[in-house]
Amino acid sequence: GIQVEQSPPDLILQEGANSTLRCNFSDSVNNLQWFHQNPWGQLINLFYIPSGTKQNGRLSATTVATERYSLLYISSSQTTDSGVYFCAGRGEYGNKLVFGAGTILRVKS
Amino acid sequence: DAGVIQSPRHEVTEMGQEVTLRCKPISGHNSLFWYRQTMMRGLELLIYFNNNVPIDDSGMPEDRFSAKMPNASFSTLKIQPSEPRDSAVYFCASTSRTGGTDTQYFGPGTRLTVL
Numbered sequence: 001g002i003q004v005e006q007s008p009p010d011l012i013l014q015e016g017a018n019s020t021l022r023c024n025f026s027d028s029v030n031n032l033q034w035f036h037q038n039p040w041g042q043l044i045n046l047f048y049i050p051s052g053t054k055q056n057g058r059l060s061a062t063t064v065a066t067e068r069y070s071l072l073y074i075s076s077s078q079t080t081d082s083g084v085y086f087c088a089g090r091g092e093y094g095n096k097l098v099f100g101a102g103t104i105l106r107v108k109s
Numbered sequence: 110d111a112g113v114i115q116s117p118r119h120e121v122t123e124m125g126q127e128v129t130l131r132c133k134p135i136s137g138h139n140s141l142f143w144y145r146q147t148m149m150r151g152l153e154l155l156i157y158f159n160n161n162v163p164i165d166d167s168g169m170p171e172d173r174f175s176a177k178m179p180n181a182s183f184s185t186l187k188i189q190p191s192e193p194r195d196s197a198v199y200f201c202a203s204t205s206r207t208g209g210t211d212t213q214y215f216g217p218g219t220r221l222t223v224l
Contacts, residue, residue, distance in 0.1 A: 031211045041198060043215035086152065090211070095165050096142075097213065099152040 002027045002091040006100035013107045018075045021085050021103045025068040029089030031097065032063050034072050037084040046072070046085075077107045113216035115201050121222045127189040130219045133182055134203030142213065143176055143186050144200040152200075158184065191223045 003026035013019055023034075034046040047054050047061040049070065054061055058077075063070040074081055084104050088097040114133040122128055134141045142157040156166040158178045166176070173192070178184040188195055198220050202213045 033212065035215075041218055041220075043200065043202075043218075045212050045214060048212040096154050096157060101151050 001094060002029060002089065002098050004087060004089060004098050004100035006085075006087060006103050008103060009101070010104040011106070013077045013105065015077060015079060015107055015109050017077050017107075018073070019077060019105070021072040021074070021087075021105075023070045023072075023087035023089075023100055025089055028065070028068065028092045030065075030092065031090040032065075032070055033088050033097070034061055034070070035086040035088065036081075037086065037102070039083055043086075074105075077105075079107045079109050081105060082107050113201055113203050113214055115199075115216035115219050117219060118217060119220045119222075121224065122191055123224050124192055125190045126223075127187065128191045128195075128221060128223075130186040130199050130201075130221070132184045132186070132201030132216060134184070134201070135205075135214055136182070138203035138205045138214075139181070140204045140211075141178060141184050142202040142204075143184070144202065144215075145197045146200060146218075147197045155186070188221075191221075193223045196221055196223050 005024045007022045030050050032050050033048050035043050037043045049061045049063045051063050051065045058075045060073045084102040086099050086102045088099040116131045140159050143155040146152045155168045156176045161178045176186045198218045200218045201216045204213045
């Protein structure tokens with residue numbers, strides 16, 4: 001099956017700073033998604049982004065499918081952005097989403 | 110819509126007892142997934158259903174685990190007998206695979222502690 005690698009594994013930001021999270025895939029994927037798990041454990045879908053760029057407020061994501069990676073940008077970070085960010089994708093011939101290990105983000109005020 | 114609903118939210122039980130976790134997917138979604146999350150192994154897919162039919166249960170750790178989906182609005186994950194190593198957060202997620210997108214929506218999870 002495909003392997004999903006996320007970087008960095010953890011990140012500490014001062015409120016207001018920007019950050020870029022990366023997700024690399026070992027093989028071609030479709031159905032690429034980004035999730036945020038808040039400190040209370042709730043998993044929220046941020047983006048469904050198999051290719052191209054999408055923006056939602058201070059967050060945006062870009063997937064370059066031909067190069068097997070995706071980036072999540074967080075601008076003007078806030079303490080409420082803290083938590084774990086996961087990316088996940090489905091292999092070209094797979095049936096299920098495979099999740100990365102996540103990036104732990106802590107935003108300090 | 111209320112989103113994906115899971116119950117109970119917390120469960121504490123003793124080793125050897127039967128545990129049943131419940132999930133109600135989002136109305137109209139035709140795929141349902143059970144995940145387990147632990148610090149050591151991260152998020153793991155246990156099993157998923159399409160149109161109430163189990164498609165891939167290769168993630169189910171052993172015969173002590175079973176899952177059913179008797180209708181489009183209800184699924185259960187059962188552990189019998191439970192063991193301390195089953196302690197984890199169990200998530201249910203649903204999606205609609207029509208229309209070309211496959212965005213998964215997660216429930217709040219059930220935190221299981223087996224003593």
